Amino acid sequence: MVDMVTNRSLLVGAVVLVLLVALLPASVAGADLVTLTVAVETPDGDRVSGATVTAEWDDGTATGTTASNGKVLLDVPTNASVELTIEHETYMKNTPLVIEEPGEETVDMTVRPKGNVDVQVADDAGPVEDALVTLKQDGTTVYSERTVDGTLDNGPVEVGTYTLTVRKAGYYQESTTINVTADEPVTESVRLESGSVTLRVNVTDPYFEPPRALEGITVTVVDEGSVNTQSDGAQQLSVPVNTPLTVRFEGEGYETVERSITTGEEDLSLDAEIDRANTLHVTVHATEVVIGQPAFISVTDEYDDPVANATVRLDGEEVTETDSDGRAQILIEDTGEHTIVVEDEDVTSEEKAVFGVTPATTTAETTPTETPTPDTTTATSPGFGPLLALLGLILAMGVGLARRSD
Known part of the structure; x- marks a missing residue:
């Protein structure tokens, strides 16, 4: 009977143990744990009791409270x-204390009294909304938050010396040093001043050697304004300080390009290279083609360079490709209007028309021979007419001379 009770107790104990292991977090059940001793103290070495210390790692936490000696024991994974x-x-600590791969050791955690900082940000028009307020101590950021209604109260910080920086797009940055004490909150008023800098742009086409300056390119600073480049491809405009901006370059026949920049508090330059928009130009060398004969075309790109291996379509059907010189022959088999389109990757040309015609036929026209009108004058002797006329003229001249001599 005793053995049965003993066996039953062992069975119950085993079940309870299995349940406990099953309920443990995977990170604890499967991890190699070590006991970390955390000693909380002030810069003067005074132990701090009653402090809640939390250890946190990727998939787990452990929490404990310091005893009168300022220490607390926490089980944490060693890896x-x-x-x-x-x-x-x-007391408080601004930033966590990080322990890499802890062991069975004691670590000191130094804390300082709490203080408070209230920040008020304004310009000439009043409180400045959404200004970024950053508080740093020894180069480490304690907090970085934005104002609401021109004010920021981000809670307590350790007493000590800090660098306070205020930023907002369109305003000059303001920085100051403040001393935080435990006696009373520190109220810091910061006045911002708006300002601008000069942005100089230079726009070129990199296809050419050297790159060619582009005139008439529209340069747009989004939400700020636009200008057109001059003959040297340059232009300038005023932009706000300390501001992230999008600059857009647009021109007829050119790809639209956008660049992201962030201004500072000094003038800046921006060089932009833009290419012509991908285009296919098709030249049909004769718009009328005798059926059964080829139409000849030439294909060039946006820079007038030949386009090889481009697909040529006649009336929507693929018929051939351009050769290395960008040329192609297209057989025209039917009369009437036909359309030619050329494709190269994702670029399609405009439609070009060519007309198929029948061969020209030459009709021989017979010109009627004109029948001469018969001469009704009867000649006494063939060939004597002109001779008689000449003799008559001589006789007349002789009579005239005789009369003058009388």
Whole structure:
């Protein structure tokens, strides 16, 4: 009977143990744990009791409260990166204490009294909304938050010396040093001043050697304004300081290009190279082609360079490709209008028309021979007419001379 009770107790114990293991987090059940001793103290070495210390790693946490000696024991995985944070009524630490691959060791966690900083940001028109306020200590950012209604109260910080920086697009950056004490909150008023810088742009086409300056390109700074480049491809415009901007370049026959920049507090330059938009130009060398004969075409790109291996379509059907010189022959088999289109990757040309015609036929026309009108004058002797006329003229001249001599 005793054996049965003993066996039953062992069985119950085994079941409870299995359940406990099953309920443990995977990270704890399967991890190699070590006991980390955390000693919380002030810069003067005074131990801090009653502080809640939390250890946090990728998939787990452990929490404990410091005893009167300022220490707390926490079980943490040895192969993890562990962050230690503290909560206390009087003391705090701005940033977590990070322990890489902790072992059975004691780590000191130095805390300082709490202080408060209130920041008020304004310009000539009043409170400035959404200004970025950054508080740093020894180069480490304690917090970086934005104002609401021109004010920021981000809660307590350690007492000490800080660098306070305020930024907002369109305004000059303001920085100051502040000393935070535990006696009373520090109120810091910051006044911002708006400003602008000169943005100089230079636009060229890189196809040419050297790159060719482009005149008449529209340069748009989004939400700020536009200008057109001059003959040297340059132009300038005023833009706000400390501002992220999008600059757009547009020109007839050219690809639209956008560049992202962030201005500072000094003038800046921006060089932009833009290419002509991909285009196919088709030249039909004769728009009328005798059926059964080929139409000849030449294909060039946006820079008038020949386009090889481009697909040529006649009336929508693929018929051939251009050769290395960008030329192609297209057989015209039917009369009437036909359309030629050329494609190269994702670029399609405009339609070109060619007309198929029948061969020219030559008709021989017979010109009627004109029948001469018969001469009704009867000649006494063939060939004597002109001779008689000449003799008559001589006789007349002789009579005239005789009369003058009388």
